[in-house]
Amino acid sequence: MLKPSISFKAHHANEKEEMQALIVRFAGYIVEVQALEQRNTALPAELTALHSRYKGSPTGIGEEYELKFKEVWELIEVLTNEKGAADIERGYLEEEVEVWRLKVEEELALKEELLKKLHDEEVAELRKQIEYSKMTAELDGDRPDLAVASRSVQEAEKWYKSKFDTLKEHAGKHEEHMKTMKDEITTFHNKVTELQSQIDQLEDMDGVIAQMEPQLCETKLEMTKYPQDYQELLHIKLQLDVEITTYRKLLEEEEQRNTAHCGDITPRVGRLLNLFKNDL
Template sequence: MGALCVGIGPLDLEAAAADNQAFLSTRTSERQEMVTLNDRLAIYIEKVRSLEQQNKMLETEIDALKGRFVKPSGLRSMYEEQLRELRRIADQMKVQRDLATAAKEAMAGQLELVKVKYEEALEARKKAEREIEVFKPDVDAATAARIALEKQLENLEVEMEFLQRIHKQEIEELMAQIYGTVAKVDVSFSLPDLASALKQIQSQYDSIAARNLQEMDAWYKTKFQDLNVASSRHVESLRGIREEITALKKDIQNKQRELDALRTRNEALQAQIRDAQEKYMKEEEELQARIEALKVEMKMVKEKITLLLKEYQDLLNVKMALEIEITTYRKLIEGEDSRLTAMVGSLSLMNVGAGLVSASGLGLSQGAGGTATALLKAAASSSSVKSQGTLGEVTQEQAVEVTERKTMLIRTVRADEDIIHRDSQERTITISGAVSEMDE
């Protein structure tokens, strides 16, 4: 019976030693794993700190960008006043262009009227010239007749003067003959009184000459008056035609000056319209270039904001994943610590039971075998009960699970054209781990 008892003791010690060795090897591997996990945790913590610093820097940069560009639509509001002013200037230029076009059309209408009047004046001038050409033979004939009558009058005057001179000479010769004859008669013998007869003849010739002279003078005056009337009539007609031609020439000159003035004004208005159109096109091109530059700048800012938001979202995701991993590792470490503590307690109880068994073996060699056997059985039963209780407690402790809920705030920022959308979501993460009653 003692040998059995002695044999039972070493068997329990070997099992305990094997368990202890296995525990030590497991503990060593677990220590190494814990060291590795601690190193990884330190690396992760350092990485989290650096990411948090980068996150803070990015948040600061994003806040600065938000302060600078609160909304991309602010760019439009910044240039809205200038755009309104430029639109107002463009509208004014359009109104001026419309007014200039209307003035140009009015000038074109006046130009057409002036052209019509000019054509009418030219037609009247041509008509007057044709009438002049028609009346010119009559005028030439009247002028030739007047010249011929004037020459005839001069010839008649010369002839009358010649006849008067001849008549006077004849009278003088007759008077001389009569006086000579009377003188001879008075000396020789007495002749009849011829003086009265001569005087009578002279008076008759004088009356005939005077009557002829009067008739010639009357005929000349009548003809000259007729010629003067015809000439004055033609002269008046020619004067009226000339005056009409002069008036038409003056009217044509005035219309020509007005036409030149209208052409000059039209050219000036067209030059103003061209200048205004060139200025408007140039300003429109400058505004279009500025708008394109602003669009490019807005696109670059949007792309930069989108990139920063994406990086920020990635950092938030990384941060959330790291926080989840850190929490998981923390719970695993806490659960492993509680399990190791429970295993250390069970091993200490097993060592106490082994000591009691060895003490019982020594007592059997010295004294009552039955009592030692009873003590050994009692110790073994007590140790087995204790170890079973301890293992049950460890199993129970390992079976206890604590569920931790962690609420994380996830901010999502996205840029949509000119608007930045921000979404804040709360996500609850459930982390399960085995802990001891001490942890609870």
């Protein structure tokens, strides 16, 4: 009578150990499946972020840098051309002013010399006439001739003064024209200075862009790696999906096998399996 009892206890103990081992295996499966599911849940977010980063930021940064670099170079070229044209125009104006200055100085010198010569000749002639008139007056006592000579001197001085005033007026007009030309030169000079300042600023900006070029190259290089990383993550996700499906099938097969093996003797195993499946 003791043997059946011992045999039953031994069988019961074996079933208990088998159930505990099964529970441990299931627990290991569940932990691994839960970890895989968590990883699988996180992968879409990582893929989305990587995809967004691949399609947005790096390309945008690269295009923005290249567009800005192109705009700066185009602006530098335009300003350089404008500065060159302004320098040429200023050179023309300076040459024209110099020509006018020399021409005016030469004309003034010639007119002054001519007027001085005419004045000297007229004064000399008038003096001769006065001397002659004096001599005639002394000889003939003819006073009206002296009056005529005096009037001739006054008329000569008046004519000289009129010519001199005309010459001064003409010289004043030339000076006004020269002043206008100088003002234009000053305006062009200021414009050239302003353009040079803008070019200097753009060259400084170009230096900054040149310093950013290594970063741009690095960004482009990093951008070329994104598709590969995206494909690797996608491949990992697919592998995890396959592994999760496999583990689920294994759990179901293990559950069916143990249910058929244990029958009604181990209903707790079925409840535990259902409990662990619900945890999944």
